[in-house]
Amino acid sequence: MRRPSPLALLQEHLGTCRVRVHGASQGAGFFVAPGYVVTCAHVAGAQTGKRVPVFWKGTEFEGSVMTASAPPRGRELWPYPDLAVIQLLDAPADHPCVWLDSVPPSHGADLTAFGFSDIYEPGEASERSAALRRGGTTDALGGRMLELVGGEVNKGLSGGPVLNHGSGGVCAIVKATRLKNTAMGGVGIPVNALRLLDAQVYRALIRAHDAFHGCNDQWTRLSDRVVDNGSGGFAEGLGPVLNLTEERRLLAIFSQLPAEPMGEGLLPASRAGDEGESGGKPSGTKGHHAAFFAAAVEGARVPEDYPLLDHRDVFTELAAQMPPAAGQLPYELAFAADLVRRAATAGPACQGAVQDLRDLVLLTAGRLGVGEKVQQRLAQVPAPEAQASIIARIRHSMRDRRLYHVRVWRYRSASDIEPAAPESDALPLNQAVEHLAALLPEQIEIMGGATSPGLIELILPREVLDEGFADLSLWPQMHWFRLGHKQRVVVRPLERHETPALHAAWAKRWQQLDGKAVSEMVVCVCGRGDQHQAALDASFESDPTLAALALAGSPQSQPVSDAYQVAVAAGVPMMVWRRGSPACERGDGGRCGVPGRRACPGNGFFTELCATLSDTRRDDLPETIRQLRVDAQKPPRREGHLGDDIVLLWDDPRRQIPRSRLAPAQEGRP
Incomplete structure (x- = not known):
């Protein structure tokens, strides 16, 4: 007798996690954690506290809607995310639960959807599964959904896994069918969209999910036969990776740790409010998790599509990143080590979990050959607090590159970035600069005042770099105040940020x-x-130490402009030049190095700068640089002082603004 395949056994087990929900409509749902059912909001209804019947194995149970996304406003389809969480008031003690996978399937991946159907017996819903594939991605109804193709997605599958x-x-x-009674498929909502619901309910759900699977391996024993668990090891050409068992054990321990900030001073604390918390009260928890993410992988943007509400979210988002270079700590393991350090001062109630986490981190690191690095991480002293700043961005309009949009943020840490004003309309460059000048005084006052030197970071396209931002006079009552004399004004390349x-x-x-004298690192480029x-x-590709340039002319003058473009693409984070200056001309007929490391007879700016x-x-x-600008104004005035018209490109990859979607080319049109 032929035995069922591992996949068939897993599908059969998933079928036992499926429930019927009779709420605002009739559809499917599934057990995610003991007593918790996930379904669609258009199935359960949007009213929190509403009682709904839930049927499992022929028995009716009473459930209560804990959280649900908002209903539609005059539209047939519910807006994104169209999800609801139901808690059973008297849940069966023995029901199974699914394992949630937060990584979207690859294009063409084989999928199975589970729910119910009354196609063959109208009015009598029977269990149904549909063999599907992952198609593309659909941006609709306010969010991003997965296209489910290759089979029929009938309405009884709505809310199913x-x-x-x-x-x-x-x-x-499963959210919706594309066309009823056809094999045109439908759309599904990624499980990460659960993070868009009430934060407290989500945490209770996801922690119960991870704790359940930490002590019940029924699902994982089946899934590990379908998917090669592997021993972990090294991704091809990259660093070490964790195996599935290690990931699940870590998540189970995370579920026992407090979700709120633990201890003080080990990571930057967020000052921003925590929108989406129950009752709208700020708690800083989202900022806390964003700080952990930023600490684990330098230079990466904190995810924005779905908020980080729990340790699990940080872990799964880190696991989705490209693995680090060989010899480096896996990002997830670095995060787990940071959690151990942070939790060291937490209360005694969670110290057992903290010790378990420490032991697992050390064991995993030892298996992967990065034990010394994780020991260093565990013993790491607190990082210095990030320097606060005002970050302003000027970028092209998508409709007309002669016009520009302006936006300003207040930056206090990677997890605490506040928009200061909405993005401006598309403006000619001179009006865009005037608009920025009008916004800055209030923001400077909020961040410490004009006479308290702060950091002003301007993210600009190449053609705007030489605008006289440092010479702006923003305070009419003190016309002698210049922005670059009172504040530390730096520029950053828009092209790299996008x-x-x-x-x-x-x-x-x-x-x-880091830690080096700039004069020892700077080289001349013309x-x-x-x-x-x-x-x-080729020089940048072969030499990672090329990180600070003195440009022998403005990036708007040729051939310096060509060199600047290569430097931006190569990741050079620091450049200095004189605003509006033409490209240097060697008078001695000599040839420049590639790039010039010695004193250049034709570029006095480089020599004086060093x-x-x-x-x-x-x-x-x-x-x-701010002090140089001030010194240039001291009597007796010297023509050609180094501080005259000096521009500093200082581009710290850790200091990034939230990524915003570009407006479509038809923006503003009816």
């Missing part, structure tokens, strides 16, 4: 500057002769 054969976990919830593929090299070169773009690109910077370190450079 979608099994990813490749991961052995439930990756989505191209994620450039971020890895950028973070590495920034690290090269773009002439042997410094053509291909030669410069002498002036002396022992200045990376993080002190914005203040040094």
Whole structure:
């Protein structure tokens, strides 16, 4: 007799996790944790506290809607995420639960959706499963959904689970069919969208889910036969990776740790409010988790599509990142080590879980050959608090690149970034600069005042870099005040911030500057002769220490402009030049190095800059440049003073603004 395949056994087990829900409509749901059912809001209804019948194995149970997304406003389909959580008031003690997989399936991946159907017996719902595949992605109804193709998705599947054969976990919830009674498929809601519901309910649900699977391996024994659990090890050409068993054990321990901030001073604390918390009260928990994410993987953007509400969310988002370089700690393990350090001062109630976490981190690190690195991480001293700043961005309009949008944020840490004003309409450049100048005084006052030197970071396209931002006079009653004399004004390249593929090299070169004197690192670049773009690109590619440049002319003058573009793409985070200056011309007929490391007879700016910077370190450079601007105004005035028209590009990859979607080309049109 032929035995069922591992996949068939897992599908059969998932079928036992399925329930029928009779709420605002009739559909499916599934057990995610003991007593908790997930379904669609259009099935359960949007009214919190509403009692709904839930049927499992022919028995009716009474459930209560704990949280649900908002109903539609005059539209047939419910808006994103269209999810609800039901808690059974008297749940059966022996019911199974699915394993949630937060990583979206790859295109073409085999899927199975589970629910009910009355196609063959109208009015009599019977269990149904549908063999499907992952199609594309649909942006509709306010969110991003997975296209389910290759089979019929009838209305009785709504709210049901979608099994990813490749991961052995439930990756989505069925939302809607594309066309009734056809094999045109439908759409599913990623399980990560549960993080858009009430934060307290989500935490209770996801922690109960992880705790359940930490002591009940019924699902994982089946899924591990479908998916090769592996022993972990090394991704091809990259660093070590955890295996599935280690990941599940870590998540089970995380569920026992407090979700709120633990201990003080080990990571930057968020000052921002925590929108989405129950009752709308700020708690800082989201900022707390975002700080953990930022600490684990330098230079990566904190995820924005779904908020980080629990330790699990940080872990799964880190696991979805490209693995680090060989010899480095896996990001998830670095995060777990940070949790151990942070929890060391927590109350005695969770110390057992903290010790279990420490032991598991050390065992996993030992297996992966990174034991020494994790020991260093566990013993790490607290990182210094991030420097607060005002970050302003000027970027092109998608409709007309001659027009620009302006937006400003207050930055206090990677987890505490507040928008200061909505993005402006599309404006000509002179009006965009005027709009920015009108916004800055109030923001400077909020961040400490005009006479308390703060950091002003301007993210700009190349053609805007030479605008006289440092010379702006923002205070009419004190017309002698200049922005660059009172504040540390730096520029940053817009092109790099909008191209994620450039971020890895950028973070590495920034690290090269850590603790070193800038004068020892800076080299001269003019773009002439042997410094053509291909030669410069080869130099940057072969030498990661090339991280600070003195440009022998403005990035708007040729051939310096060509050299600047290569440097931005290569991730060079620090450049200095004189605003509006033409490209240097060597008068001695000599040839420049690639790039020029020695004193350049044709570029006095480079020579004077190296002498002036002396022992200045990376993080002190914005203040040094501010002082140079002030010194240039002291009598007796010297023409050509180094501080005259000096521009500093200082681009810290850890200091990134929230990523916003570009407006479509038809923006503003009816």
